[in-house]
Amino acid sequence: MKRLLTFAASAIALSSAIAAAPASAQDFVIVNATLALGDGSEPIEDGVVMVEGGKVTYAGPTSGVTSFETDEVVDAGDAWVTPGLFATVTTLGLWDVGAVSQSNDQRAGGSPFSAALNTAPIVNPSSQHILVHRAAGITRAATSTRPSGSIFAGQGAIIDLDSDANPIMRERAFQMVSLGEGGARLAGGSRASAHVLFRAALREAQALSSANRGTPQTTEITIDDEVLLGRFDAEALVPVVNGTQPLYVAVERASDIRSVLALREDFPRLDMVLVGAGEGWLVADAIAAAGVPVIADALDDLPESFEVLAATQSNIGRMKRAGVTVAISANSGTNPRNMPQAAGNLVALGRIPGAAGLSWGEAFAAISSVPAAISGYEGEAGVLAPGAIGDVVMWDGDPLEVGSVPTRVFIGGVEQSLESHQSRLRERYRDLDESTLPKAYDW
Amino acid sequence: MAQVWRFSLRGKSRGAAFGALASTLVLAACATTGSANGSSSASSQADSDAPQFAAMAPEDGPFPSTYSRYPGRPTALVGATVFDGAGGRIDGGTVLFRDGEVVAVGGSDLSTDGYDVIDASGKFVTPGIIDIHSHLGDYPTPSVDAHNDGNEATSPTTPEVWAEHSVWPQDPGFSRAMANGGITSLQILPGSANLMGGRTVTLKNVPSRTVQGMKFPGAPYGFKMACGENPKRVYGGRGRAPSTRMGNFAYNRQTWFDAIDYANNEDADRNLAMETLVGVLEGDILVHNHCYRADEMALVMDMAKEAGYRVTAFHHAVEAYKIGDLLRENDVCSAIWADWYGFKMEAYDGILENAALLQQAGACVVIHSDSEADIQRLNQEAAKAQAAGQRMGIELSDADVISWITLNAAKAMGIDEMTGSLEPGKMADVVLWNGDPLSVYSRPERVWIDGALLYNSMDRSRRPVSDFELGQPGEGDVK
16 A cells, blocks of 8 residues: 655655565665666765656655655665666676586686577576675676687576576677687687687578578587587677677777777678777777777786786776776676675775876766666666666665675565675574584574 | 694705795705716715715705795885774774885884885775786696696696696786785696696795796695586596596595505605695695585595595585585685585585585685686675675674685785784785775785785886787787
């Protein structure tokens, strides 16, 4: 039953309703929030978020609200409230234990398929990593297999991290290809081979997609028993060459980035996103001019390889200043749940002379609305604005601060459990008392 | 402390302290080295009964540290929030250091006459941060195959190898650890492919042309051991022992028994591997044991009792929280990450509350990195672990949390008499932070090592650049 409220102090008195966690979508209004909209703006004091039918209907200052009808009013008590975080590019839902190969579907190096691989059917919404990352405030993610047998990783999916049975928002959402050192190794040992393989693959796709749909020149490209490109892969690249499916290009070195940007001379409809771009700051103007967005690690500052000799934590800040759209990669840090830490570090960087950081609002956007927009959900995810999906997270502190965690997480307007294997272990080992029974009975 | 073994070691006697060189021994070492090189003047002075050729004795400390502190100004940091590393906190504090040493730590009443005064109001001061688990130098960047010098993965037990012989002092990671992480001392370990990986080396994080120029004077050696998945995977995968956890233990135990026999055998030929193991049995070399699972750590502690050595610290120890009581009773530290989990089976039960639960149990906590990235943010990792504990109601003061990455690490590395806390007479290893070090928004503003200013975020000329980075894109950048 809805309650019609005139927005006033009396609304706060009804906040006792927060005790009952809803099992399904219900309308709610959060008041007295320190509100980050996710759109790059700075936080708002005394913010209000209204969610109705699983969608945001209002997010902004209290002054913008007159009256509302809702099921539940939550008094945030000045706590931080944000949109759900958007993680890209991840492998969430594709593995249980990294080193347990039977549980790990991230790579398919022995497969005869590459570009044709489709992530959507193999995402496991019950994976502990989904549970752990949901509890860390990540509500949506791009997830994909990784380049392994060939330079093409396959077709990634956009997923939600809620607890229902269907994690897929969009399947075949993007293709990924590696054209740096990694791609060179996969293509036979040289970037030269990777580029030829890439162009050959796209020409096959063009042949398949042209109006007078012809036969591909080659049916298969192999090295010994390794299939680098097969018919199914070529078919999977048709939407890439047509520009209807984004192509995420993993590339780091400045000169490699230039070569990738030049691919549009031959394949003008490519809808590219750069992934990595560790030396992006050296070619930031060219990236900006090309209008190609970037998903970059935030904190890489070491010459881990010869393709990132110029790595610096100022990479993202400098690209941003040049006008590049940049999301912070979910790989910044050990787990995607460390994205806020990466973002916070870029805020800290702004105080170091000679460094380029981000403002708080920019940093938060780089883990919410920007990756959502790159993933095709501009204005829908990673942002609190009318019409956006009702992904709302309440925090116990500044969400970019290392000690902060969500206290409540709503995905599509549905409140989520924050429990996981880890939280259960924490409760079991809160003490080490086995005076009456072994720990195995403590559950 | 566990049982102490004392052996009569004629022919293999050991000095009382590692790295402490009596000048006469240095001369003797020069003489014997000279004879080995066929140089006549030294050998002519030798006793005629002495062998014609002789290496330096182990207690003479081969590969000695050549580090000496760089010049520094007498410095007073005034008005800061000071975490002394030993659990103390002073608001509006003053820290004085000169001639490489901390002179005084106190309030605003301390006289700063004769010191360069730095207004540190609104800022924070801690001891230099210490990473007890690093592979900088032995797995340096760029991470190319030619740089894989951390695992002598050719035998399950290689106590004979020393990490210092793999350390590349030009690893750019050292300077990042200083500039972004305030790291002033660190222990470099061999990897975990082997049950017994070799000796560790403790370094001052000072740029140097040689590893000897970084070696922490007077620091004891450590000994890297590893249990669990890695050794059995590496060797089992080659169809040889050990291929199981029980194989790991059998192999280790037999090796310890061999070391005991060696120690008891006055006539044994010198054996580098055995010398290191005997150093452990004598308590001069500290055991740092990579181990994830609680049940395995309990077994390792019993193995140590059986063989008569002591485990100083378990490293990684993602399940240490399950046996905080045992770790406390055995006085073994846990050097851990804040939040790594799930990357392999034995890391499946990692939880954010590990450090806090250990502290609650009265066991020793050290936060470590094992990463060229996380070593730049040990302060943030400690803060994560603190917050997780506080959420479950465990009280953890900021000052205690800072000790996880300073004095506790120093204790477990055997250098706590020299560094790890801001106390008069200790090395002036000091970090001035531009804000609360337990906040993501703070960075080191300046870093002093033995009183020498080696990093200043406000001054490009105090930014180390390794040889590798010269002439490369981004040379001298803020990083």
